[in-house]
Amino acid sequence: KAGVTQTPRYLIKTRGQQVTLSCSPISGHRSVSWYQQTPGQGLQFLFEYFSETQRNKGNFPGRFSGRQFSNSRSEMNVSTLELGDSALYLCASSLRQGGGTDTQYFGPGTRLTVL
Amino acid sequence: GENVEQHPSTLSVQEGDSAVIKCTYSDSASNYFPWYKQELGKGPQLIIDIRSNVGEKKDQRIAVTLNKTAKHFSLHITETQPEDSAVYFCAATNNNAGNMLTFGGGTRLMVKP
Numbered sequence: 646k647a648g649v650t651q652t653p654r655y656l657i658k659t660r661g662q663q664v665t666l667s668c669s670p671i672s673g674h675r676s677v678s679w680y681q682q683t684p685g686q687g688l689q690f691l692f693e694y695f696s697e698t699q700r701n702k703g704n705f706p707g708r709f710s711g712r713q714f715s716n717s718r719s720e721m722n723v724s725t726l727e728l729g730d731s732a733l734y735l736c737a738s739s740l741r742q743g744g745g746t747d748t749q750y751f752g753p754g755t756r757l758t759v760l
Numbered sequence: 761g762e763n764v765e766q767h768p769s770t771l772s773v774q775e776g777d778s779a780v781i782k783c784t785y786s787d788s789a790s791n792y793f794p795w796y797k798q799e800l801g802k803g804p805q806l807i808i809d810i811r812s813n814v815g816e817k818k819d820q821r822i823a824v825t826l827n828k829t830a831k832h833f834s835l836h837i838t839e840t841q842p843e844d845s846a847v848y849f850c851a852a853t854n855n856n857a858g859n860m861l862t863f864g865g866g867t868r869l870m871v872k873p
Contacts, residue, residue: 693858693860701858746791746811746857749806750806753802
């Protein structure tokens with residue numbers, strides 16, 4: 646099975662712009678979660694989407710948003726980019742067959758640089 | 761919310777030695793504890809996980825132990841090899857938080873040949 650794929654792998658934007666990142670989960674996986682990784686804050690949960698609905702949200706401003714499509718692919722959007730948004734954005738997918746916790750598998754990430 | 765602390769932040773061992781990384785968590789409701797290995801330029805790779813209904817789990821050279829009373833869990837790597845060099849992250853979550861993993865700060869493991 647192919648793993649989690651993320652596009653693009655690298656992105657350079659300027660302050661004030663917006664950006665959209667894409668994630669395709671492992672085939673058959675129905676949940677997609679997004680994480681931000683920075684040297685200062687480490688790995689932080691952004692949000693999870695399952696059945697096209699946001700299930701959980703981390704402590705990030707409203708500039709960060711996402712959506713999930715009927716084929717489980719997901720996109721996240723960051724509007725009005727700030728320098729501090731420079732980070733590796735990771736997507737993780739899981740089966741979500743029932744309630745409770747789930748094993749998550751990460752993609753390679755999108756490296757976003759804001760100038 | 762959950763808080764996970766991880767120690768040490770860096771660990772250097774000789775090839776063939778064992779390495780131990782420790783994590784503590786704050787939320788007694790946490791019941792799922794995965795460990796991830798991240799190599800340069802790659803996303804985190806799941807190496808082992810443990811649920812709160814077991815105290816220990818082993819997979820070849822890797823083992824994880826869980827002490828629910830003390831709220832800490834540890835990763836043990838035996839017979840380390842240079843390819844084990846990477847950053848390792850512990851994480852925790854519970855049924856209510858679902859897939860919202862709270863990560864430790866990471867441990868940079870260096871295995872010297």
